[in-house]
Amino acid sequence: MPNEDLLTIGQRTYRSRLLVGTGKYKDLDETGAAIAESGAEIVTVAIRRTNIGQSPDEPNLLDVVSPERYTILPNTAGCFNAKDAIRTCQLARELLDGHNLVKLEVLGDQKTLYPDIPATLEAAEALIKDDFEVMVYTNDDPIVAKRLEAMGCVAVMPLAAPIGSGLGVQNKYNILTIVENAEVPILVDAGVGTASDASVAMELGCDGVLMNTAIAGAKNPVLMASAMRKAVEAGREAFLAGRIPRKRYASASSPLDGTFF
Numbered sequence: 001m002p003n004e005d006l007l008t009i010g011q012r013t014y015r016s017r018l019l020v021g022t023g024k025y026k027d028l029d030e031t032g033a034a035i036a037e038s039g040a041e042i043v044t045v046a047i048r049r050t051n052i053g054q055s056p057d058e059p060n061l062l063d064v065v066s067p068e069r070y071t072i073l074p075n076t077a078g079c080f081n082a083k084d085a086i087r088t089c090q091l092a093r094e095l096l097d098g099h100n101l102v103k104l105e106v107l108g109d110q111k112t113l114y115p116d117i118p119a120t121l122e123a124a125e126a127l128i129k130d131d132f133e134v135m136v137y138t139n140d141d142p143i144v145a146k147r148l149e150a151m152g153c154v155a156v157m158p159l160a161a162p163i164g165s166g167l168g169v170q171n172k173y174n175i176l177t178i179v180e181n182a183e184v185p186i187l188v189d190a191g192v193g194t195a196s197d198a199s200v201a202m203e204l205g206c207d208g209v210l211m212n213t214a215i216a217g218a219k220n221p222v223l224m225a226s227a228m229r230k231a232v233e234a235g236r237e238a239f240l241a242g243r244i245p246r247k248r249y250a251s252a253s254s255p256l257d258g259t260f261f
């Protein structure tokens with residue numbers, strides 16, 4: 001991978017294009033080991049569900065995911081309206097000493113966990129006004145993605161498929177359109193199931209992939225984290241290398257034209 005191929009989000013740059021979550025692991029040791037193996041530099045944390053200092057007597061995630069080593073990306077998982085999401089980001093900023101990069105997700109319902117787009121737009125606008133750098137979870141709609149970019153989100157994160165579904169990229173053409181139209185990083189967020197799904201997202205030109213369940217829910221999370229690291233890198237390299245066009249008919253691998261015989 002060329003050294004200069006860095007991911008820039010807001011004010012910060014990263015070598016890794018794999019972002020990971022911290023939920024669903026067996027224990028904190030497994031969480032720390034899998035995240036280390038993933039090579040991720042950005043780790044997202046559900047502020048309403050994870051102890052990062054709110055309960056001083058409970059195990060603290062930051063003991064295994066140190067803010068010195070990782071960018072902690074607070075997220076608003078579990079928020080079903082703009083007000084709760086905004087409050088959660090403000091709480092995260094207090095807990096993390098003024099850290100202002102957040103992942104906004106405002107969910108529409110429990111069954112699908114699809115984003116509530118009007119509430120997402122409302123919360124994004126308020127957070128940007130309040131000096132947050134907002135990475136925003138959204139659906140795979142190119143119009144919505146562009147609107148979130150236009151209002152000042154630092155990264156737009158369309159879902160591959162419903163959170164936790166493991167279905168992989170369901171609408172490649174929409175993701176492609178979002179990527180082609182974007183001037184901020186596009187990261188597929190949610191729904192990745194296995195390594196090839198991550199590669200597909202990267203081959204489409206996404207700037208990164210965020211995942212949690214595919215690693216934490218695997219039989220061997222540390223091994224899956226390693227597979228995901230390689231899949232994201234492979235997908236990125238394939239995208240940069242430029243794939244051959246698809247054709248309906250064969251063309252010989254060793255053409256006779258132009259040889260000396």
Ligand SMILES: CC(=O)[C@@H](O)[C@H](O)COP(=O)(O)O
Binds near residue numbers: 022105
């Ligand atoms: C961790 C996190 O932010 C999730 O809300 C995210 O969307 C990941 O989804 P998967 O668990 O499907 O990877």
